[in-house]
Amino acid sequence: MKQEKQQAIALMRYGAIAPLIAGLDEDYPSKTAFYMELSTKGLVGPDGRVHHYAPSTIEKWYLDYQNHGFDALIPKGRSDAGMSRKLDDELQERIRYFKTNYPRMSAAAIYRQLKNDGFIINGQVSESTVCRFVNQLQIELRQTPNRDMRRYERPHINEVWCGDSSVGPPY
Template sequence: MNDTFNDKKYSEAVEIAHIRFGAIAPVLQGLFTEPTKTAYYKKIAEKPFKMPNGKELLYNYNTFEKWEARYKRYGMDGLMPKVRSDLGASRALPDTAIEELFRIKQQFPRINATLIYTKLIEDGFIKQSEVSVSAVQRFIKKNDLKSARNPNMKDRKAFEEEFPCDMYQADTCHSIYITENGVKRKTYLFHIVDDHARLIVGARFFYNDNAYNFQQVLKEAIARYGLCKKIYCDNGFTYVNKQLSLILGSLGIIEIHASVRDGAAKAYVKT
């Protein structure tokens, strides 16, 4: 790819590459249920794909075959478009604060917005000078988090992949505080579990909950136990980022995320 991208355009190009990879991944992994891959491509061509800018596009099934060929030859670079239109809208609450808000509300369903706001400030997820309590109140109302019991809670049915390494599940646990050199520091446990074997294939403690630390644990897990076909994780900032998508795409691993406010879907690694 010789085209010159600025940072924003490059970021958008990576998003589209990941969408394209998601379309062809079942063929690359041999997971489609249709008689042929062409039949699979024709089936998914019936529905539009939602782009990062909100537009929905329909593709001819031949396009998917071209993406497959480009991926096999160039990897994720072959799926990146040459140009992207500008898009972007900032959110009042950063991703880290949103993830923590959902965790707090799940652990303490009756807690109100003011207390959540105070805790987010105390724990360093937001700054009082940048985010108002009304922003937290609006977010809770918009996402139906006011009630003590979420009426949209889903019933859970057991499921399990057929073979080891068919799918890994990953999550982060907010762990204990450690006093080091007189400073009290919070720790986080990153862990990855094989869906079929229930084996912990990767786990490490860190002082920071971020994408880089998780990618270290993932690298170690793959080095010890091999590549998985799919990886299942939540929508937190640690697991939803361009770098991870590129890594997984390059390795041929399908990236699956639990729905927003549905962390309980990852039953094996729920903490």
Template sequence: MLDEVTRNAIALKKFSIISPLLNGQVEHQGEYCAQVASSVIDMPHYGLKNYSPKTISSWYSDYLRLGIDALKPKPRTDKGGSRKVTTEISDALAEKCCKYPKAPATVIYDMMVKDGFFLPADLSPFTPTSKGKIERFFRSCRLRFLSTLIADEVKDLDHLNSLFWEWLSSDYNEKSHSSLGMSPLDCFLAQAESVILPTNLSLFNEKFLVKTSRTIKHDATLSINCILYETSPVFAGRKVDVRYDPDLLERGLEEVFLYSDDKCIGTAKKVHFSDNANMKRRGRPSAAAKKIKSIDSVTNTPEATPAINLPKNTISFSAMNKKDVTS
């Protein structure tokens, strides 16, 4: 919007251009206007611009009728209003925006077209710069479905699912996509012959596992979300890719898969500390053996002697002395 100072500057610039006509310094008005229009005029606020001879002649006529005020730029007669949007359409727009405050402008536009307030040819929504070739479906769902959903009107989960499938069919699958030039459903059916369905279910599920990198510790263990897993000692000190189902991990996943160069090289099992504490160590007496030994020490139970007298391999000097005496 132009302020009063700028409007006065523009009027003075126009007055300086037509002043030779006012002072009678020019004999032929048409030739003078054509000569001035042949060069660029530096107009305040607007910058360098070209004006036609008819425009310059109109400045002269306006000044003769209304004076210097006629040379000032006039404000728009529809200031504060709209040339295209009627009161009925503006009220409908305000109602839609209040009812669906999270809906983007494109969704409001589609609603107005569907309700018949204006034709699609009357107004085209803003088209952003080129997007990625793969559209993020969850973003479209959030902007076009969830933004128009009124929570108080949803009765239960079945009702919500029915609303979603209705939107998915009418507003997404069967709606023409601007980049594809056809609906997503038609695009899929056009190349349905090239779709290869998975036959190995285990290999198919493997593609959806979460992958993370871990270095196997020297005790052949690794940790995922503070859960300890143990694998073969041959992988100690080696960096591998660990794949697992995050939903099952929260419920106590017993086994994760180890990969190297996209090939499964082994598994790692969850460490149960209770089982590990009761495991018998080689060369160490078990807890039960220690208990029996402590009971024997209290009751002074004699140790069991072998049933068969085995020959001794040691030398008895007393037996040798007796032999010498008898001889």
């Protein structure tokens, strides 16, 4: 996230909790009531749209501001960004094995093989997760796969001809 956008989000959060910092009005009997009303009313984000946050989120912003100041309101990136949460080390090693020993094996074929071998149980890991990991692995290994040839595709013109007719003599 760009620094300007992060600062804009932090300012939006600060603007939301500013009445609590300055002192709560008599309109709200407690901080919880303030959080609830702000949650239902919503906040205008830096993008100009109204966003609704949970009361616990707004309370967390207030407590973070009290404990760590304005810098605590700046959104942080994910600590596990770029790491696969669904693929454990054993599964990653198995995919790595298939890709190094069978470089032309597609991600879909690897997924089917892992499913047949019992490494993946139905619904545990999606095919797109395996595909994403294989693509990342190809970048790491700097493998340039050979040009993928489809069913009737050949490197040179006129190597394959295919005919089809739907009109012919009546029998």
